[in-house]
Amino acid sequence: MAYPLPMYYQPEDTVTRDLEYLQQMYPVEAKKYQKTIAEVVDKLDYDGSMIYDEYPDKWQIYRLTQIIVDKIKEQQEEKPTTMDWDWITEFIQVLLSYEIYKKRHTNRNGILKF
Secondary structure (H helix, E strand, O other): OOOHHHHHHHHHHHHHHHHHHHHOOOOHHHHHHHHHHHHHHHHOOOOOOHHHOOOOOHHHHHHHHHHHHHHHHHHHOOOOOOOOHHHHHHHHHHHHHHHHHHHHHOOOOOOOOO
16 A cells, blocks of 8 residues: 555545535535535634534524625625525535535545544
């Protein structure tokens, strides 16, 4: 076994690449939300962050979702529309989970972080 580490991490790298590829196919509104979510999660990318906890606290994820929803509402104020914010909040929480998954499983070298 000449190259044990790349072979060991290959399936995880494949999963992350697949996830990133599928995220490129998101609808336009989802891409806007994803950009805001990525900015918030990038700020939480440090040692000891709650996104790297073995079992992230559900309340913290909910609170982070609310922070993201508030930012999106601020961005939407310039365009007055009636939106179902309960549905959007749930959608954002799903997108947030995917973004946390990506952060937890990759770093600059493509190797698991935990």
